[in-house]
Amino acid sequence: MTMEKDLQTFTQIFTALRQDEIDNPLAESIEPEELLKQLDLSLGDEPMEDDAFNENLKALVLKTPKTASNRFYNQLFAGRKSRAILGELLAAVLNNSMYTYKVGGPQVCIEKEIIEQICGLVGYDEGSGGTFPTGGSMANFMGLLMARDHFDPDIRDKGMQQTLIAYSSTESHYSMAKNATFAGIGRDNVRYIAANGEGKMRVDALEKQIKADLADGLSPFFVNATAGTTVLGSYDPIQDLADICQHYNLWLHVDGALGSAVMFSQAHKHLLTGIDQADSFSFNAHKMLGVPLSCSMIFARDKQHLYQSFSNDADYLYQGHSDDYNLGKMSLQCGRRNDALKFWTLWKSVGTKGLAEIVDYQFKLSEIAHHYIENNPDYTVYSKSPSVTVCFNYKEFDPKQLCTDLYEQREMMVGYGAQGDTTFVRSVAVNTSNQADDMLEFFKVLEDFCSEKYS
Ligand SMILES: Cc1ncc(COP(=O)(O)O)c(C=O)c1O
Numbered sequence: 123m124t125m126e127k128d129l130q131t132f133t134q135i136f137t138a139l140r141q142d143e144i145d146n147p148l149a150e151s152i153e154p155e156e157l158l159k160q161l162d163l164s165l166g167d168e169p170m171e172d173d174a175f176n177e178n179l180k181a182l183v184l185k186t187p188k189t190a191s192n193r194f195y196n197q198l199f200a201g202r203k204s205r206a207i208l209g210e211l212l213a214a215v216l217n218n219s220m221y222t223y224k225v226g227g228p229q230v231c232i233e234k235e236i237i238e239q240i241c242g243l244v245g246y247d248e249g250s251g252g253t254f255p256t257g258g259s260m261a262n263f264m265g266l267l268m269a270r271d272h273f274d275p276d277i278r279d280k281g282m283q284q285t286l287i288a289y290s291s292t293e294s295h296y297s298m299a300k301n302a303t304f305a306g307i308g309r310d311n312v313r314y315i316a317a318n319g320e321g322k323m324r325v326d327a328l329e330k331q332i333k334a335d336l337a338d339g340l341s342p343f344f345v346n347a348t349a350g351t352t353v354l355g356s357y358d359p360i361q362d363l364a365d366i367c368q369h370y371n372l373w374l375h376v377d378g379a380l381g382s383a384v385m386f387s388q389a390h391k392h393l394l395t396g397i398d399q400a401d402s403f404s405f406n407a408h409k410m411l412g413v414p415l416s417c418s419m420i421f422a423r424d425k426q427h428l429y430q431s432f433s434n435d436a437d438y439l440y441q442g443h444s445d446d447y448n449l450g451k452m453s454l455q456c457g458r459r460n461d462a463l464k465f466w467t468l469w470k471s472v473g474t475k476g477l478a479e480i481v482d483y484q485f486k487l488s489e490i491a492h493h494y495i496e497n498n499p500d501y502t503v504y505s506k507s508p509s510v511t512v513c514f515n516y517k518e519f520d521p522k523q524l525c526t527d528l529y530e531q532r533e534m535m536v537g538y539g540a541q542g543d544t545t546f547v548r549s550v551a552v553n554t555s556n557q558a559d560d561m562l563e564f565f566k567v568l569e570d571f572c573s574e575k576y577s
Contacts, residue, residue, distance in 0.1 A: 350381020
């Protein structure tokens, strides 16, 4: 009966957490040394008695930063989608690994259904495919590896024979640099292309750099476009980049970790125009769709690239069924947790239309925030194109100090970002439990805080 008892404990702790999110929407901000004095996190030889264990666990939960409250604007994820959490809990209980149909059964079919639906939504045809890696960084890594192996299939056996050059904008995610290291490309062989004032990669600057590298005898092979940059939320001009890639025969990967969720929205999917011509793209359902971390996907227009880069024979593992259902042949990992079920439970329950509503609502929250700051001369606005990030400075206040003080004094969790030399506050409008009032309250809290604290 232990599992049943533990589920009761879960419900009790969750109820306490819900109440605490209302009473104290921010966990106390304390230094780790002090936190360790308040919480008993030590592990020892002796078992802990049930009641003490439950109290210990509850204290741990209540002291954890709250990412679902209306004071959390710090990250590209926030909020709580109960149907998705139901799927996550069941995935933990079932504890399948997604490498084979023999072990995953219908869970494998759920993953395939999601991949097929999304491929259809972006205009990929039947030859396309995808998989769920551990996160957006790994999804981008897989895109880079497929591009590398496509450029020179011998690399897989013999290693790098020439200097490959990758292109990405100055605004792109830092996983680009790390992945270039892991893939043997080398960080120095990533060209960071200037972005325009809206944070979008400049196509003219890209082409100029490609020509210069070709003239130097180097081997351009890969362009990383970003659909929803990490700070400004900007969308690179995918169609223009696809044209360049076609002309120079380069692999186009779209890092859509944040922003490819607009594929579900009739109103906003135009931001992805041209994605059907990308060789690969990534998508994090744990960002804009609110599925619990992590829920990431990588898609390839031609799924053979997934097999070519990631499949390996393993007699001990693959013991029956076709490769179509043995998903391990397309993944970087061996054992792989079931990240598909939580997305499927959400999607199944709200339908594709419901996913569109989530995305549209986030843009609406962002619009409300933008409308407020654009019409208030005390604010300077930096996020200029439609996105779910709201970037601004308030009066002359130093954004780093402001965000730190708001956090330390338990007012709000919001972070800062930069474009070039300019640093600003970056607030993220992805929590769909928030109402218009919460967005306005965000600014009220910030303004009241500034007038009390800094006057
Ligand atoms: C544009 C972009 N790409 C990739 C990532 C990495 O995703 P993950 O955190 O799932 O590794 C992020 C994370 O914020 C991102 O903003």
